[in-house]
Amino acid sequence: MRKKDDQKTEQIIEAASQVILSNGAAALSTTQVAKKVGISQSNIYIYFKNKNDLLFHVYLAQLAVLRPIFDDALNSNLNTATLLQRYITTLYQFALNHDDRLTIIDQIKHLANSPLKNTGEDPDNDRQYARQLIMRGINDGTLRNVDPSIHLSIVFNTVRKQASIVRNSSDDISFEPVLDMIWSAISNPKTD
């Protein structure tokens, strides 16, 4: 068995990410990935147990970029409303610059046989900060008392849609009106 090579591991993860972005996670084959890296297919298995193991590591590689950004933004004693608005704005900046990473995470999460199902990994780990903040907001009355998945859905889908509009436009579009729409949807009108 050949010795593992960290740089090769990264190259394989990067190639798999590119294939997922072009063709979707369901269509990923180790043959394609090997060809892109310029190694034989059997060599992939020196680095990853199987295709699902590769997909799992592609997922973890995206999370590794996502996490520190939110750690910095949310590590403070501000009130729930301020933290939530800061979270939404940070997510928007992330979606503007790294939408591909969010797409890869979504693709792997929504596979019929997602590799996240058989690991200890919470499939919503990429949204763990958002979920925590939303639970806190529901409990302290900042947010409407509905299923937190509704809040998450509005925040994530609207932010990503707006990022996609802005990326495909040459106009200087402010995020403020969209943040106001999201906030009107999720915040508790009784305490506003």
Add this chain to the structure above:
Amino acid sequence: MRKKDDQKTEQIIEAASQVILSNGAAALSTTQVAKKVGISQSNIYIYFKNKNDLLFHVYLAQLAVLRPIFDDALNSNLNTATLLQRYITTLYQFALNHDDRLTIIDQIKHLANSPLKNTGEDPDNDRQYARQLIMRGINDGTLRNVDPSIHLSIVFNTVRKQASIVRNSSDDISFEPVLDMIWSAISNPKTD
């Protein structure tokens, strides 16, 4: 060439729909569809030119169910706000009972090589009423003046998420609080 049989056409479309719901549209093969119907793969090509043609007809079959429901709901002289709220409630009822049809439409629309790209079909035809109403709402000041795709995203994603929560719950959950969230997000606060 064997004579075409309308019932067989429907069976093939139904089988293809089932395959898309189980494995996704990207993974659809005519071999699987033929096996499900109990005919040979070459017989599929009596009914459909190729896989893309089959996918296109699966898409049209879903639209055929969707359209008359909204025709009935929206064929009236009510004001924009009432029509929009009626649209959202009708979409919610449809998502509760036919979420599979919306999933199939989404799957086919989002294929890397979507069959809708090479036909005259507007890929957003399933949302044409919503888009018309939203444009009217923006123009008459009922809705906030942002890109209509943001309104569409909030309406469709939130309605479908709530329908999925309700389908997986034994509780009697009212749609009213979620309709209020959507309305707070999209309506123009200056005219409310």
